[in-house]
Amino acid sequence: MEMIQVLTRLVEAFGPSGCEHQVSQVIEELARPYVDEISRDTLGNLICHKKGSGPKVMFSAHMDSIGLVATHIDEKGFVRVGALGGVSAKEVAYTPVRFQNGTCGLIWVSAVPAFLCLIRFWEICESIRKDRSFSMENALRLKRMSQYMLADTILYTGFLAWFFLAGWYVAAAWLIFPVLLAIFISVALTVLCAVLSHLVQKAEEIQEEQELTI
Numbered sequence: 785m786e787m788i789q790v791l792t793r794l795v796e797a798f799g800p801s802g803c804e805h806q807v808s809q810v811i812e813e814l815a816r817p818y819v820d821e822i823s824r825d826t827l828g829n830l831i832c833h834k835k836g837s838g839p840k841v842m843f844s845a846h847m848d849s850i851g852l853v854a855t856h857i858d859e860k861g862f863v864r865v866g867a868l869g870g871v872s873a874k875e876v877a878y879t880p881v882r883f884q885n886g887t888c889g890l891i892w893v894s895a896v897p898a899f900l901c902l903i904r905f906w907e908i909c910e911s912i913r914k915d916r917s918f919s920m921e922n923a924l925r926l927k928r929m930s931q932y933m934l935a936d937t938i939l940y941t942g943f944l945a946w947f948f949l950a951g952w953y954v955a956a957a958w959l960i961f962p963v964l965l966a967i968f969i970s971v972a973l974t975v976l977c978a979v980l981s982h983l984v985q986k987a988e989e990i991q992e993e994q995e996l997t998i
Contacts, residue, residue, distance in 0.1 A: 790814060798884055800851030801868045804828065807847045852881065863889075880946065888959070890943060897932040901973075904929050918987040926981035930974050937970040 793814070799807035808830045812822055821833040830847070850869030857863050876891050883889070904925040911922050944963050 798882065799847055799849055800853070801848040803884065804847040811847065852876065854883075880943070880950070890959070897936040900932050901929045904932075918984055918991050920985065920988055923981045923985040923988065926977045926984060930977035930981060933970050933974040933977065937967060937974055940967045940970060 793810050794807065797806040797810045799805075805828070808824070808828070811830055812832075815832045816822060819832040819834045821831075821835075823831045823833075825831065850867075850871050852865040852871065853868055855864045855866050879891050881889050881891060908922050908925050911917065911919060916922070940963055944960075944967070947959065947963070
């Protein structure tokens, strides 16, 4: 078996700290043709022994990987997680995850672009209240909103591409429609905000010309 295939089997096996039995089984299958004895101790260590008369050599390596552990599921279905190992929030954002039972999901921070858009929208509302609807400031705010939604569109599209390339659509086909819907909404908002930004800018230019004429 080629090295890439071996590494692929090991990486795809479920094995966060404290739950390494799938990785252990893969290693056992890979090592069995090359050793004389295979055993496990009470701590779950896999011991592969190759008999010989020469010097004794031991290769030692960990089987587990860093990951997350579900600590609570609220009534809306949101999962609270804790870290297993050196996992930080910025590293797991926009990362696909797979639970022990095979369920696949995604750690998504879609609230960030939406929250930024709400801030810009509130600023636009304040500007309208002050009778400054057609201003360069509002045109710029709409442009920023378009950029935020474009970023969200790229992230969703990237995830969907990875979702199919990794073959996760087999285990979590239900995610396809929500992601496609999110992409459609993000594209629509991106175009809408860009068009409104252009129209507001043109309206501001016309308004300025009329004021100069008067």
